[in-house]
Amino acid sequence: MKSVIVPTDFSDTAKKALVFASTVAQNLNLDLVLLHVFNLTGSLPYESPSQIEQEIYEAQKASDKQLAILKNQCLAEFKNEVKLLSIYGVISEVIEQVSEQVKADFIVMGTRGAKDIWSNIMGSNTYQVVKNSICPVFVIPDTADIQDMKNIIYASDYTNNEVKIVRNIVDIADRFKAKTNILHIHDVEEPNLADDETLGDWLLTFFENENIESHITLGSNAIEGIENYLQKNQGDLLVLAMKDRAFFDNLFHTSVTKHFIQDFNMPLLVLPK
Template sequence: MNILLATDFTEAAKHAINCIHQITQTWTSRKEIHFTLVHGFKPHVPYSNTPSIPVYYDPSLKSSLQQKLEHEKGSLQFTMQVDTLFEEGPLPLVIESAVKNKKADLIVMGTRQKSAFERVTVGSNTAEVMQKVNTPILAIPLEAKCKQMKSVVLTSDLESINIDHIHFIKKWLQDNHAQLKILHVSDKDKNHETLIKKTAMHHHFSETMHEHHFVYNNDPIAGIQEYIGKEKPDLLIALPRDKNFFQKLFHISVTEDMVYHTQIPILILP
């Protein structure tokens, strides 16, 4: 498996890299995993931390960031097989290129929640990557605890599911020795048992140990957040039909404190 580790040298990126390292420690395919640290270099930087201030060209920045990337690689080589990819351009475009060149099977990205501005920028990066590639993305919030993913929740809208996604989920469950819970969110109580038996998803997971869970809410995102807050699973697997799904799920209103906002890793299958 080829895994891309997106890094901007922030605590969020370091946390995500540390988490995927810990998660894959017990995988039977551990020796077959190859990691690539990916950094998208922007030669123009702002005069200050204020986004509205004009930018200037810093010729020494490229060399400094390359050294940072190699230093980060050096600190990881003792525990994982890793190389680096350093390219000029916005991170989503650099990752899109890396996915093709490295034949990546998974992209790991950190997300941070310290401020509204950071949440918007990081969330937008991940959402844009999701639109550009068809590779699974593991988004790990800075607040998420690094632990084995024994309890996995898959969101379902009872629509058809890509067979490649089925294979990926089954392999993920096997590697993590995880239990699968399929979450259905609807605005009213329906005859779910009859509906589920008619779906391709039910057929594909018939030989995989799993449970079906139901939440009634007219807002699917709020329903997912409610379930996560109550059940506290280790991972959410999302099959977003709506490209704004990630932003809706990860964004917290500046004025409203959402009790059930997501603080667990999300595996996005575009």
């Protein structure tokens, strides 16, 4: 059975992400993997291996208990299978390992944004998972409205595998009875707007019987263009597509994706590209 991984630290932010994840899993007929990654914050360097092993055992027992409580609280009406995992380690590394082991379809993570030190740590964990994940990652800010998805917005750069990416988005949108909006940000310094319009129209020819539209907005950069569009148009989910890892650290993808992970109030889906 295909699955969604939901990392949790048992906070309200993580619970909100779990509620969102359960809706996604229900609509896409996926199982849930509820994951808590723990560490030994109070351990001393001179403790013996047997003492540390005992502490890990006790911490895992406590984690297992909390996961069972969380499952009963938040997933009482969830129909598919829920697997509970408590693992000792580094958050981003464990999530990556588990996603590969279970061949996850999605990861769903909550984030507190960037308002204080702890929030920055959580935002960093989320960012690292997004950066390294081989599967799509939903990022759910604690301030997000997780209402029914009616309008999905995909910020497209019109390069590399766009038909495949849009097909994946449309398939998700269909399950939610949502509309797919392809948004391209045209640089205000570039004169050839007609070329972008032609590319948008060409892309739509692959989806003639789908609920989909193409839009172009002007902006001096991608963040400005997306935010300008969202000020005037309803959106329930923003989708960004990553380049392969070799391109990840260039200015566009680093600044845009990190901005929307840390400073945004709408659910975000980041797809490998």
